[in-house]
Amino acid sequence: MKKHILVVPGDGIGAEVTTVGKQVLEAIAQKFGHEFTYDEALIGHVAIEATGSALPDETLTKMQAADAVLFGAVGHPKYDNDPSAKVRPEQGLLKMRKELGLYANLRPIKLFDELLDASSIKPEILRGADILFFRELTGDVYFGKRERIDEGNTAYDTMIYSKYEVERIVRKAFEAARTRSKKLCSVDKANVLESSRLWREVVQAIAPDYPDVTVEHQFIDAAAMLLIKDPKRFDVVVTGNLFGDILTDEASQIAGSMGMLASASVGDSTGVYEPIHGSAHDITGKGVANPLASILSVALLLEISFGLKEEAQMVIDAVDAALKAGFRTRDIANTNTPSDKILGTDAMGSQILQYLNS
């Protein structure tokens, strides 16, 4: 199979982990006789420094032309601590999502058995947890009108959803629920927010089209609590942009670390595959970032954009094998397990490549 992949490392550890992700893609291409070609483009802080824009036109054009995008992360402390900055790295990410029509963000929360002890949650609560989040990605308070008024002393952001935006993500979630345990949980704040009441109304209206799927509704505050109390009660979860952002960072603790969670952003055009984590300034340049989220994003890319199921499974098996052999990056190491072999980013990548090349 011939495919063209755009690698967009972005900022901080984004560059460190996508380097490994790209090596994994190439190892798969070699093993299975595919021909993958690659190009790179700028986004985020590095793009602002080079061009003044967080998403240069050239990057967007390359994204639109690619068969898939492997993305790193954006962000820089300079902007995090300067709320007045007008041009910000995160604008590049949001514009990319909007321009490419990436309205569905799939965030699988898969706990590898070997990491049962890496989480701060008790193993008996965690064992068997397997959740697939559908986070809506191009609407909500992220894209609603916002403004400073009252001479800058008051600010507002608008939480806004249209029926069609809710319907298309909810249908995707129902379809996925059909292929899993036929349970769908929709998360909103319909006891307070009008946009959530619309959300719930749409879910209720669509549900009869999927009579084989059991639907439950949870308020976001209760969902956040239940996720930690009893993660196994969830299977497919569908929610809005902001609630999905927060819940999935929380859910990363079910999988052991932010460094384990991959995601796929799909919709109207080229799919973008990226870890859910950010540029992690605190560990940038130290060579300790966990590359497994990027590697697992490669598995999603192979399966979803290219339909290469066997190849995707091999990447997951490689991660499993490395974990079974006791290899850990710092974030998933357990201080009570002296047999853990702690590796840096590249060395963990090498373990995965070794498995794929064997």
Ligand SMILES: NC(=O)c1ccc[n+]([C@@H]2O[C@H](COP(=O)([O-])OP(=O)(O)OC[C@H]3O[C@@H](n4cnc5c(N)ncnc54)[C@H](O)[C@@H]3O)[C@@H](O)[C@H]2O)c1
């Ligand atoms: N998709 C994205 O590009 C994205 C996502 C989240 C945050 N951000 C941006 O990243 C910057 C930092 O944000 P933050 O600190 O809130 O979130 P973060 O996800 O970058 O980091 C949160 C914590 O998780 C750890 N962590 C994250 N990824 C890791 C990995 N692969 N291996 C080991 N540890 C890992 C970090 O060291 C940090 O302690 C901000 O500028 C933010 O806007 C970008």
Ligand SMILES: CC(C)[C@H](C(=O)O)[C@@H](O)C(=O)O
């Ligand atoms: C960096 C930020 C804009 C982004 C989001 O909030 O969507 C990030 O947290 C994510 O989860 O991809």
Ligand SMILES: [Mg+2]
């Ligand atoms: Mg986030």
